[in-house]
Amino acid sequence: MSRHHVRITVNGVAREDEVEARLLLVHYLREVRGLTGTHVGCDTSNCGACTVMLDGQTVKSCSVFAVAADGCEVLTVEGLAVDGQLSPVQQGFQECHGLQCGYCTPGMVISATGLLLENPDPGDTAIREGIEGNLCRCTGYEMIVDSVRWAAEHGGAGAVATGTRGR
Amino acid sequence: MGSMIGASVTRKEDPSLLTGRGSYVDDISPPGTVHMAFVRSPLAHAGIGNIDTKAALERTGVLGVWTAADLAGLPNSRSVPGMERPCLATGKVRFVGEPVAVVVASDRYLAADAAGDVDVDYEPLPACSTTDAALAPGAAPILDGLPGNVAMEQALAADDAEAELSAAAHRLQLQLVNQRCAPVPIEPTACLADWTARGLTLYLTTQAPHHMRNEIATMFGLPQQQVRLVAPDVGGGFGAKASFYPEFLLVSELSRRLGRPVKYIETRSENMMSMVHGRAQAQDIDVGFDDEGHIAALRVRITQDCGAWPDTTGVGLPMLTSFMSGGCYKIPKISPSFRSVVTNTTPVGSYRGAGRPEAAFLIERVMDRVADELGIDPLDVRRRNYIQPGEMPYATQFEGIVYDEANYPALLDRLLEKIDYQALRAEADRRRTDPNAKLLGIGFSTFVEMGGFGPTPLFEQFGFIGGWESANVRLNTDGSAVVSVGTSPHGQGHETAFSQVVSDVLSIPFDKITVLHGDTETVQEGVGTMGSRAMPVGGPAVFKAAGKVRDRAMRIAAHLLEADPDDLELVDGRFQVRGSPDSGIDLTEVAVKSLKPHLLPPDSDLGLADTAHHEPTNLSYPSGAHCCVVEVDRDTGRVDVVRYVAVDDCGKVINPLMARGQIHGGVAQGIAQALLEEVTYDEDGQLTTASVADYLVPSALDLPSYETDHQETLTSFNPLGAKGLGESGATAAPQAVVNAVVDALSHLGVRNIDMPCSPQRVWRAMRDAGSARPSEVST
Missing domain, CATH: 3.10.20.30 (Beta-grasp domain)
Structure with a gap:
């Protein structure tokens, strides 16, 4: 090889x-x-x-x-977190109980961050479309949708959007 | 300090999981870790001929290849006597994916390469991929010494209820299928064994670490203290991670032989064929009833597919279905019987609800069919048969199955307050005559299930040492607390929920409590997390242990205050004399002084720590009333859930936020069973849903929003009043959805659609019943 x-x-x-x-x-x-x-x-x-x-x-x-x-x-x-401060998406997932076992969560959080970079104010359908490629077996998704909406209302993608991370 | 029990606090677990600092089995790699891969059978039933391992062994980086012959002496996994499974197929293979050989290499890519190098000769045998095939006269026997392929057969009533059925004014037969489902936790099975001179450390994706520790120690003849079993963060389980898998034994043995840590990480494709499946039950039902829909008698004959190797839990599933087949209804005569059949398929075990969803589906479909037969509303039939609140606790005809406190009629009333049933009904009627509108269907499920497993005599039957749970609470000298629990979470949030309980009992801030679990080296003997038992069984253990510590602290405080313990109360972290709050002592100070013997009463034990167990005297019986509204596309048969309303009674709700999460997740799995999911085999026993590309785990676009509510009827059988709710959603939802789909099509003459109600099945049902477009009927 x-x-x-x-x-x-x-x-x-x-x-x-x-x-x-x-x-x-x-x-x-x-x-x-x-x-x-x-x-x-x-x-x-x-x-x-x-x-x-x-x-x-x-x-x-x-x-x-x-x-x-x-x-x-x-x-x-x-x-995602900057100086120990969770990103808005990470905070949203905690506030809205958007995770249970946590195994899908890192991918889900990154997808949600990517969604908010492209669309800072997505409606429920846009959120569901944005995370369609991420399977969660625990939550039934509604509280993930709530989490992403919470993030959209509290700083969106966070530091990633300002170019201090990941671009 | 307000009560923490009942508060929607966010979870302690989340910050590490959200920052990528969780610790799942595959995240742990001690130095020198090598990787195991399986050679799996491509055939469902075949004799094993020569196994050529030469090419694999010649590959650089391969440490060894082992077949059953190389592992002679390793014990079989525990099961029904005579049906114990060897860790590698011996003599013949019995299902697609059964491991035939095992390879260890220096990295996981090489291990996969080498597994592909192993050449196995098979002599194909006739395969039985269904119970019908396995039960057919002359069917090939799958297990040695079991010619008819029936692993277990049992009747749970003295007779078959024929007399009562014959005497009833109406009689109806139904055939229902509760299809085979795959649990699909997003983390597949993973294990890592490190066997050193000090003993064996085994990291597992398991729901029952102590149980697995005991099994492994027994299998290797090791003293239990030399086996440390760790269930670190576990990425979902849904019952399937309560089973024992051969890889647990193999990584351990190969670590012993190689003197290195050995890791096995299942791929998803392997997971679909190796991890136990659930449900897989067919039911023949005969029901007798009067003109008003009162059920007089119910006969249920269950055929349980238990796959190629009966799993200890799996064989008992139809017994649980039998016990719960009467649902929340007062049925004078119930006659269940079952047979568990061996087939050339993946073993069947517990999956979220494990035997009870099958019962709830059965009786709730019966209620709708009886209503349809009599031309009365399905809710009227339910109301006429409900066990009444004044009859609780209600002893069913099955010994030991006693429903605890509940109010089934009130649950339905509460549900109806949330939906405008008459308006929905009118809208459904209107759409039937509007060819451009999607059809609307309304389905109900008013269910009861079992939670809180034990007690011990019941749980012993599933191979566990007991049906109790354990907790230890110890106070540090700064007043913070460490709680060790025998339950083992895999997403449920035990650290948060149990901290809430301890916070209330000991008046300690939530943030000053840590909960330990999942490590047999640090946690006292426990049983595990399955059967909705964490809060109704584990919760009371925590509550009692904290109470013992509180009482001990109270006695010390009383001594120091020169007061009578009965005159003290614990308020905001401070013991004070009732009525004179100025006279008191902080719990923190008591914690410090509890370690100063000269200040204590003579012969006092030092420190503030204690352990408690809770042995339930009864199962708990969570119940609820759910409503599902669906739209059915007349042209494609596609079903969309447009509304889902759940009212649940899980007794005391400890954390409403997490309770919502549990109900959502369970309902999601139930909707998915009703509409999307089915494990399928072709007639040769080839698994045709061997990946998540083929097996339809729902995405966010496939599932609705959920409206949830709780009615808290505390159970008197444990001090918290909690009944559990992890399995309620999955138990309730399938029949709510299917009843709605059938309701949407009932005017066409459709009376049943098997799960999953796929577009194709629904479209065919409409076509076979006549056109769904009334306007086209006339043309």
Whole structure:
């Protein structure tokens, strides 16, 4: 298996690594960079637990090779809070009980952040469409929708939108 | 300080989970960890011939390949005697996905490569992918020594109720199917074993750490103190993570053999074929009733598909269905019987509700069919049969099944206050004559289920050591508290809910309480989280342990204040003499002085810590009244839930915010069962829903908003009055939805649609019944 040199910036920290061509970005993040907040929940790119932001766009990191992220900036759930202060989306999920087991949550929070970057004031249908690619088995989604709406009303995407994170 | 019980506080669990600092099994990687992968059977039933492992073993980075022959001496998993499952298929495979060999390599990619290198010769055998096939004369026996493929058969009544059914003015037969569902927690099964000279540490995605610790210790002949079992953050379970899986044994054994930590992370595709499925029940029902809809007799014959290896919990599912088959109704004669059948499919175990949703679906469909037969409103039939509040606790005809305090008619009244039933009914009628309108259907489910599992004699039957739960509360000298609980959450929010209980009992701020769980090294023997037992069984244990600490602190305070303990009260963290609040002592000061023997009464135990157990004397019986309104597209058969209203009685609500979450999630799974989900096999036993691309786990666009409310009828069987609610939504929703769908189509003559009510099934039902467009009928 060929190995390749990559330089990937994750949550503002750039690093160079040698990786196998087939290494998925999600495994690069989890195992090479030690950022285990991004989860794996399926093998068909349906569940969205692995969602991260790549150069400002949400992607499913199980469907991106690490080599394809060479030269890119990645934002993971670990990069959302600034100086220990939860982002509005993270706060919204706590306020509105938008999580239970927490396993889908990092991907869900990143997708919601991506949605609010594109549409700072989404209605319920737009929120549901925005998180359609993220499966949650615990909440039945309504309280996630509430969480995203709370975030929209309390600072939206947060620091990501002002360019201090992830872009 | 106001009461924390009943307050909608946000969760203690959330900040770490929201920042990616949770700790799930795959997040834990001790130095030197190697990865295990399975070679799984591609066939449902076949003899195993030669297994060629040479290519796999030659691959760089592979540490070994093992087949059943290499693991001789490892014990089988516990089940019905004679049906214990080996950790790898031995001699033959019995379902698609059954592990045949196991590979360990230095990374997970290599392990997958090497598993693909293993070449297995199979000699195909006829496969039984349905209970009909397994029960057919001459069907191939699946388990050794079980020629007819019936694992268990039981009647739960003295006779078949034929006399009562024959004597009834009306009689109706129904065949219902509660289809096979996959639990699909978003975190699949994961395990990590690290066997060192000090013993075995095993991290598992489990709902029952002590139970698994005890099983593993017994299997390896290890003393229990040498096995540390940790359930760290667990990403959902829904009952399926209460089962024992062969991989638990295998990672442990291979860690022992290799002297390294061994990790196994199931892929989703593997999860769909390896983790237990739920439901998988067919019911033949015979009901007798009078002109007014009073039910005289009910006969239920259940055929339970238990898959290829009967699971300890799975075989008992139809017994629970039998016990609950009468629902919240006073039915003079109920005659249930069941048989559990082995098939060439994934084993069936507990899935959110485990046997009770099947019963609630059954009796609530019966209520609607009886109403339809008599031409009366389905709610009238329900009202005429309800067990009345004055009859509680209500002993059913089944020994030990005693419904606790509830008010079923009031639940329905409360539900009707939230919906304008007459207006909905009028709108549904109007739409029937408007060919451009979607059809509207209204469905009800007024249900009762079981929560709070034990007691011990019942829970022993599922392989657990007891049906009680345990808690330890200890106070630090600054007045903060550490609580250890035997329940083991996987999303429920125990840290928050139990902190609320302790906060009230000990008058300690919520933020100064930490709850520990899921680690057998730090937590006293516990049972686990399943069967809606955490709050009705675990909650009282916490309540009692905190109460013991409070009483002990009270005695010390009384000694220090030179007062009678009976004259003291604990207010805002301070013991004070009733009527003279100036005379008092802070709990924090008592905590410090509890460690100064010279200040205490002679022979006092030091410190403020105590343990309590709660053994329930009865199950709890959460109940509720749910209404579902659906729209059905006349052209495509697509069903949309446009309104879902749930009134639940889970007894005392500890945290309304989290209670909403539990109801939402349960209802979501119930709606999904009704409309979307079904595990399917082809006739050769190939799993045709082996990924979440094929198995329809609902997304946010598939589910509605939910309107929820609670009626709190406290149970007298535990000191908190809580009944549990984790399974109520999944128990209530399927029949609310299906009753609504059938209601929408009833004018066409449709009387039943099997779950899932997919667009295709609904469209076919409309087509077979005649056009859904009245205008087209005449042309």
